[in-house]
Amino acid sequence: MSEPKPTGPAGANLLFLREGEIRAAQDMLFFAYRDFTNAADVILEELGLGRAHHRVLHFVGRNAGMSVGELLSILNITKQSLARVLGALIDDGYIAQAQGRADRRQRLLTLTAKGQDLERRLFERQRERLVKSYREAGSTAVEGFRRVMRGIMNEEARLYIDRAEARTQADRAEARRDPTREG
Amino acid sequence: MSEPKPTGPAGANLLFLREGEIRAAQDMLFFAYRDFTNAADVILEELGLGRAHHRVLHFVGRNAGMSVGELLSILNITKQSLARVLGALIDDGYIAQAQGRADRRQRLLTLTAKGQDLERRLFERQRERLVKSYREAGSTAVEGFRRVMRGIMNEEARLYIDRAEARTQADRAEARRDPTREG
DNA sequence: GAAATTAAGACAGTGTTGTTGACGTAGACG
DNA sequence: CGTCTACGTCAACAACACTGTCTTAATTTC
DSSP: OOOOOSBOGGGOBOGGGSHHHHHHHHHHHHHHHHHHHHTTHHHHHHTTOOHHHHHHHHHHHHTTTEEHHHHHHHHTOOHHHHHHHHHHHHHTTSEEEEEOSSOTTOEEEEEOHHHHHHHHHHHHHHHHHHHHHHHHHOHHHHHHHHHHHHHHSOHHHHHHHHHHHHHHHHHHHHHHHOTTOOO | OOOOOSBOGGGOBOGGGSHHHHHHHHHHHHHHHHHHHHTTHHHHHHTTOOHHHHHHHHHHHHTTTEEHHHHHHHHTOOHHHHHHHHHHHHHTTSEEEEEOSSOTTOEEEEEOHHHHHHHHHHHHHHHHHHHHHHHHHOHHHHHHHHHHHHHHSOHHHHHHHHHHHHHHHHHHHHHHHOTTOOO
């Protein structure tokens, strides 16, 4: 129909923009995300928790001391939706709250030891899958994966990723200085 | 702790398997999938449909004449979960059923003209995002993205993707013969 | 210092999408 | 003919998101 021609400006090979390729990407996002999230479900079910709980554990683990508001803006859900899962995690002793010092209205969130243990167990399940895929695909493919994924998400999420990436870069630099440690 | 060393066998550079990289992948899967699926939500909401309906439209569109059982095994949900959304799509005239000729127990699913129109509108929203990302990332990155995504999903899903990919390859071959058409 | 805004929590009600288990019917198949 | 399969349906339930309203405490603003 009114498709952009397969060859774009400067005659670059843009066959990967063909409709079939884009539809394949839809498929892949669905399957990869579904099977990736499924990986941790067995553990969660045993504990009567769901994926929403896992997401909270993940982001609090990655951003120790974050406020409830920050968590809300990362997850992009309503306060009420978060309250249910966060309340359960606090009641069960996975997450601890501390009053903010700079702003005492804030409740700063951290994983307890119990929370760290659970988060690690959940992480290991998903890590298996990702490491296997990354290893088989190789570093060039992984770099491509990152670039495409970054491009798919909203600007806001990209900024968050960049900040998290900065932390990873710092870890890398540190590891180069002291290769025995792993952040 | 008991992390695999950053340098693997043969001293290959496997820094991309470090924990920070894997955690970044978790983040990216969450954000990319969320924002990708969100793209079509506005249209769906106007029609009183949800993402589950979109998924059905997508897969029926991609596999015209598929049976209900095939659709179930692709979506990996229960009959009851599908019945609700599929029933609505049939009632609203987006999807038509036809009795199977080889096996008359089967109900073969196809998009009606109305269904094709809607699916196309939904597709365009998600395509914008994917094309933008693919174009900016370039063909090498896209190839890497594909390899990593394939590796993340279950074997079963990978087999489905391969079959779909075969169709895409056929389209490509045809396009090479007749570059004016787009499958 | 009073007023407005913000961070967080809580209440009640609703909708989508997934689940289980049981049951029925039509058609395929040994 | 009996059994298995494909599909549909009923009832009940659970996870997770939403809306709107309200309260409390603390910060910010005028």
